[in-house]
Amino acid sequence: MFGWEFPPLNSGGLGTACYGLTKALSSKGVKITFVLPKSQESIKVDFMKILIANNISNVDLKFIDSLLSPYISYEEYDKDLSKLKEELKDTFNTNPEHLIYGNNLFKEVIRYTKEAEKIAVQEDYDIIHCHDWMTFGAGIKAKRISRLSGKVKPLILHVHATEFDRTGGNPNQIIYEIEKFGMESADHIITVSNYTKNLISYKYGISKEKISVVYNGLEANEISLNETFNLKKHYKIVLYLGRITLQKGPDWFLxxxxxxxxxxxxxxxxxxxxxxxxxxxxxxxxxxxxANSVFFTNFLRGIDIDRAYEMADLYVMPSVSEPFGITALEALNKKTPIIVSKQSGVAEVINNCYKIDFWDTWKIADSIIEILHNEDLHKRLSENGYEEVKKLTWDTAADSCLEVYNKFIINGGIHNG
Amino acid sequence: MVSVCFYFQLHQPYRLRNYQVFEIGNSNHYYDNEKNLGILNKIKNKCYTPTNKLILDLIYKTNGELKVSYSITGILLEQLSNNAPEVIQSFQDLAKTGCVEFLSETYHHTLAYLYSKKEFKKQIFMHKKLIRKLFHKNPRVFRNTELIYNNEIASYIESLGYKGILAEGADHILQWRSPNFVYKPVNCNNIKLLLKNYRLSDDIAFRFSSKSWLEYPLTAPKFAQWINAINGNGNIVNLFMDYETFGEHQWADTGIFNFLEHLPSEILKNPHNNFITPSKAIRQYNAVSDLDIHSIISWADIERDLSAWLGNDMQKFALSKLYALEKQVKKTKDRAILEDWRKLQASDLFYYMCTKWFNDGDVHKYFNPYNSPHEAFIAFMNILEDLNLRTKTKKEVIVI
Structure with a gap:
């Protein structure tokens, strides 16, 4: 598997999904070599290794030194790189021009691809499973390498988000083309929802037959913190939890x-x-x-995320384009009812929730008031939603994933792929 | 005759913790005690202690010719009394020489004048009381937070019985006039205005150690020459600056203490020069003319206006919500609530929310304990909500 991020280094749902899926697959006996970009924070990487070692067997993590992170934009990468260069110059007095890091995002992706290729040569595998566009190149290379060994290994792309989702419909042309080429080269594509399946078919011209939907699951977490928040004695709380970026609709929430x-x-x-x-x-x-009615927490990790869900009386996800939306499941798992945008994958799997267009702010506002001022309704959404979410497991997701795998492995690899 | 009038500002706010949403209603722990104490100790060692000692020595050395004035905020005096009483003692020693004047200002270094005259007056009174208690002096000259000033403020301060007030000698106000005279605020009769000579003040406060400055290095004889040159076209040179200039903004290794040590004797070499306190200057010199300052000025940034504290929506919102709580807070008659509300008024807390040139890593960033102005705003608003809830639960208790 080629991925971008893994807990606790994740900044979004992709890491959570990769972790959940990997864990469930490994429990079903699938051996996985997970290749990841590694940032500077080696302490956290160690923590990740321990986390994996303690919780998942059958998984071997491989790291590539890289600045890549899944949600980085072209401009941000440029900024990060120049910051890093400055730091290196200051701290180690090295000439940043000799840096191993690519000078722009695409060069860096190409470098990641080349490094991944080296790993692919050493490893033995039956399936190549890639998560989102930055790893597509690595997957294509790995497939080519497998051809040299005589048996072409199937390439499966797992699409958690497309460039259209991330940019609100204004894609970067190069990223779009990388995605399109990857999808065309792949033997099969897995999407996290029908919403994304349709988008890929429509925007990238891929046959729907080549696309399977595997919904994300949720790692059951029954632990309740039962903390008392005195703020709640005075107010009902509506929560937004996600990256503060165009795709997630924070401006609509406001x-x-x-x-x-x-x-x-x-x-x-x-x-x-x-x-x-x-x-x-x-x-x-x-x-x-x-600003006296809207509180900000900045980025939350670990237990603070649970605290936020538990403190909330209602979770609102106004995403402009959301392939899935794991946070909505996490909220329901804490028995916090949800309002999700119609433009989301999670709307396909949960019925006990309000589904509203992200732009229909009047309707969302009215629904918030309705749910928070009607105890019966609130209770119904909370309890029934909770029952629904309990059924959405990574175990099911892993089974669907295996089904896809098996279609291709039966022959022991595909020939002339 | 040229009289050199030194005024040094001393202030440290209670910086706020990164107070989280989850704590609202659950915790009254607002202040970053560790950081506040750390900074206080650092400045005490680098500035207050050595500079006070040097000023006292110089007063003796010049047989009392050297005169200086201090404006020390109530919240700094509080912090010093609690954590460094020896510094209070050294100011008391200075006070006993009779060569030192203490100015009046708001106890909490606030922008209260802009939002609540009632609170403004109360804070001036609180500060005055503390100065009397600690130094047995009755302040007669007022300096508003960050030298925020206009005609209306001058009239108000006059109505409280003050004889003098300080302001920035901003170019756009003075135009062709010189800051080196005493002025009278327009429409006032009993109060005079002293204006900061910002060029000479900033030569010491900002440029002293700047190697790119043409006049670098600045020596005491050179600076005395510039003072001498004012003879014949000015009465007074007002050198207003932060006390931290000595040892903190300009570190000891820049030679700032050496400069200060030799400055009085160099200036006094010319028999036409002397040192003067603000009160004495006001008695000694007549106002050369009225000065009409309609718009508010301050000593901050290039703009010399309020934009450092009221330049963006976050600052405006935070301030207006803070003062909107005044009645509610005072109604509780709860000492702790009132005190927290006042500590939240320190102008610094709004300065940290300033977004002007934040990317340039300039002076704003240097003084900002937060990573960004937005974090400063968020912590402040969270704490303000907690305070709001405290006033409400307090009321409920009374009803029951």
């Missing part, structure tokens, strides 16, 4: 908060997460005059 706050002083909003739009959203909350 518009909703404004509409609710104008008429209700018993409802407060919490925006948990960080991202490129973070400063803008904070400033806008002040500009709209609702």
């Amino acid at each position: 518009k909703v908060a404004k509409k609710v706050s104008d008429k209700n002083d018993d409802i407060k909003f919490v925006i948990a997460g960080n991202g490129d739009m973070f400063p803008r959203i904070v400033e806008e909350s002040a500009y709209l005059g609702i």
